[in-house]
Amino acid sequence: MTDERSKWAVLALTRFILAGVVLVGHLNYLPGDHAWTGIGTFLNQGSAVYGFLVISGYSIAASLDRSPKGFFVRRVRRIWPTYLVSLLLAACVAASISHPVKLADQIYLRPLNWVELLATLTMTQTFLGPALSADGQVWTLAVEWWDYMAAPFLRRTATRIIVAILVISLTFFVLAPPPANPADSTGGKMVLILAWWWLTGFLFYRHRGTALGYVFLLIPPLIAAVDGWIGRAAIVGLVAVALCEKARIPKLVVAVFDWLGDVSYPLYLVHIPILWGSYLAGVYQPALIGAAAIGTAAVVLHLVDIPLRRPINLAAAFGWRRPAPDASASS
Secondary structure, eight states: OOHHHHHHHHHHHHHHHHHHHHHHHHHTTSSSOOGGGHHHHHHOHHHHHHHHHHHHHHHHHHHHHHOOTTHHHHHHHHHHHHHHHHHHHHHHHHHTOSSOEEEETTEEEOOOOHHHHHHHHTTOBTTTBOOOGGGGGGHHHHHHHHHHHHHHHHHTSOHHHHHHHHHHHHHHHHHSOOOSOGGGOOTTHHHHHHHHHHHHHHHHHHTTTSHHHHHHHHHHHHHHHHHSOOOHHHHHHHHHHHHGGGOOOOHHHHHHHHHHHHHHHHHHHHHHHHHHHHHHTTOOOHHHHHHHHHHHHHHHIIIIIHHHHSOOOHHHHTTOSOOOOOGGGGO
16 A cells, blocks of 8 residues: 555544544543543543644645645535534533533533533634533534634744744643643633644644654653653654654555544544433443444444535536537537
8 A cells, every 4th residue: 555545544543543542531431330441541531632633733734735725615524514413412412401410520511501502613612612511522623623724824834933833832731731621611722722732743744754843743742741741642643643654554454444534533523422411311331332422423424424525516416507518519
C-alpha cells in the first residue's frame, strides 16, 4: 500500500483508539464493579481530546495543502450532519427529565436548557454558555471548529507568528489548566488554552520530514508535562502523528483501519446520549451500553455521515438538469 494511504490509516486507527478511551472512561462512571473500564481513566479520557487535536491540526493542514478550494464546505459536510444527530438524541434525553440527575462527581444531566442548546447549535459552547449536558463532550467541537475556521488564514501566516500564538496558548495552559468539567466553562477559555495542541499538528505537517517539525510537535507537550500532566492518551496521539509518515500497511488492513477511523467521530458524539438514556432506564452494564453506542455510531455513519459527505447536486436530485444536446442535430 502507498505511504499516503498507510499514513491516513494509522491516524484513522488512532482516532478510533482515542474515541474508545473516551467511551470506556465515561463508562467507568457507571455504578457497580466493572474494573475493566478503569483502563479509560488510566489512559485518561480527557487527554484523548489533546490527541484528537494534534491529529486534527495535521489533517487540516494536509487538506488545505491538497485542495484549499471548497475547504469550508467540506468542513460543514464532515462535521454538521452527525453533530446535529447527536444533539437531537441529547435533546430528547434532556427533555425526558424535570430535575438534575447526578452520575459522578461534577457530572450532571440537566433538564433541557435553551441557553445550552442554542450555544451548542451555534458552536459557541464554552464561549457564550456551557455545552448541552446530555452531550457534554461536544465542548471539544467548539474548540476544533474555530481552529478549522482559522486554518485558511494560518495557512498564509508565517511560521514565526503561528509559533507566537502557540507559545501564548501554551502559557495559559500551564498557568490555568483545564477545569475538571470543561463542558461547563464559558468565556472562550478552552479555545485559548487548547489551541496549541492543534497548532503542534498543523506546524508538524508544514515542516514534516525535518528536525524542526519534530521540535514543533514534541517540545510543547514536554514543556506542559514538566509543569503538570498531559495524560497517556495524548501521548498515543503524538506518537501516531510522529510516526505515521513511516507506516507501510497492507491494503486489506488499511480498509479496516479507515472504517474504524470513520466510525470514531459518530461514536464520540453519540455515546454520551446513549449512556445517559441507558442510565435513566436503569441499565448500568457498561459492556451493553458500549455495544449500543458502537452500534448506533455505525448506523449514523452509514445513514448520515457518509451519504452527506458527498456533494449534493440539487439539480439532478429534482430533475432540473438540462438534457444533453442531441449530437446528430449539430452534425
